[in-house]
Amino acid sequence: MSLDNYEQFTRFFHERSGIDLSCYKRAQMQRRIEQFITNKGFQDYLAFKDSLNSNPELLAAFLRHLTINVSQFFRDMGQWEILRASILPMLLAGRSSLKLWSAGSSGGQEAYTLAIILQETFPLVPYSILGTDIDDAMLAQARHGVYKTQDLVGAPPHILDNYFNPTGDGLQVKERLKSNVHFQKRNLLTGIFDTGYDLICCRNVVIYFTEEAKNSLYCRFSKSLRPGGVLFTGSTEQIFNLTELGLKPLAPFFYQKIPC
Numbered sequence: 001m002s003l004d005n006y007e008q009f010t011r012f013f014h015e016r017s018g019i020d021l022s023c024y025k026r027a028q029m030q031r032r033i034e035q036f037i038t039n040k041g042f043q044d045y046l047a048f049k050d051s052l053n054s055n056p057e058l059l060a061a062f063l064r065h066l067t068i069n070v071s072q073f074f075r076d077m078g079q080w081e082i083l084r085a086s087i088l089p090m091l092l093a094g095r096s097s098l099k100l101w102s103a104g105s106s107g108g109q110e111a112y113t114l115a116i117i118l119q120e121t122f123p124l125v126p127y128s129i130l131g132t133d134i135d136d137a138m139l140a141q142a143r144h145g146v147y148k149t150q151d152l153v154g155a156p157p158h159i160l161d162n163y164f165n166p167t168g169d170g171l172q173v174k175e176r177l178k179s180n181v182h183f184q185k186r187n188l189l190t191g192i193f194d195t196g197y198d199l200i201c202c203r204n205v206v207i208y209f210t211e212e213a214k215n216s217l218y219c220r221f222s223k224s225l226r227p228g229g230v231l232f233t234g235s236t237e238q239i240f241n242l243t244e245l246g247l248k249p250l251a252p253f254f255y256q257k258i259p260c
């Protein structure tokens with residue numbers, strides 16, 4: 001078994017999928033990839049690469065394995081409470097609507113959590129939420145909006161009644177919530193983003209990015225926020241070079257674009 005063509009494989013994979021694995025921390029990525037290759041019974045990168053080329057299902061399964069897409073409704077409840085009680089009222093001062101982005105939205109749990117909080121707290125404020133992810137399977141789940149009952153454990157009963165319909169296999173997000181939330185495929189490692197966001201949530205996505213890739217992303221997020229807009233990160237994702245990025249801390253894991 002020879003697994004020593006990692007760089008060659010990452011070049012092939014970049015061309016094939018548009019995902020540049022060199023932007024992810026090498027040790028973790030390589031371990032994950034080699035675990036997949038071994039589990040699928042391939043002898044080396046070369047044999048795996050040939051199969052990926054001819055087998056779209058294998059490619060989809062590999063992508064699913066790489067994009068660690070665990071998510072949850074109301075993940076880190078304390079942070080959502082800070083958002084609800086302090087950040088959203090501040091963002092709404094002098095504004096009549098909100099433009100929000102859940103970047104790395106996985107199966108949509110974060111984007112819908114945001115929508116529920118807005119509906120519950122500011123029912124009259126118009127808003128639009130964009131959820132983006134690199135993983136087609138997760139985007140399909142997000143658009144479908146069906147979740148297992150246990151995905152919503154901990155949510156107050158009135159939230160379940162107001163925003164979900166029971167279905168055969170779980171709970172489906174009601175249309176009135178879905179109508180403000182849209183999902184699109186987007187690779188956060190490339191390109192420039194839309195501008196004028198009041199809030200960008202990017203939580204538990206950059207854990208495996210290299211420092212360089214993370215910095216480039218935060219820099220593009222900062223350009224995407226309107227002055228005074230807020231970047232909301234995951235609870236292990238502190239940003240240290242804030243001044244360079246034109247951001248300032250507001251509360252733990254909330255960073256504000258310095259108003260001009």
Ligand SMILES: C[S@@+](CC[C@H](N)C(=O)[O-])C[C@H]1O[C@@H](n2cnc3c(N)ncnc32)[C@H](O)[C@@H]1O
Nearest residue numbers: 067069070071104106133134135187188203204
């Ligand atoms: C652990 S989930 C986080 C989901 C949600 N933000 C949360 O905190 O519950 C990470 C998500 O980031 C996505 N992701 C990873 N690399 C990405 C990239 N380069 N561009 C866009 N999404 C990416 C994965 O597909 C996955 O769905």
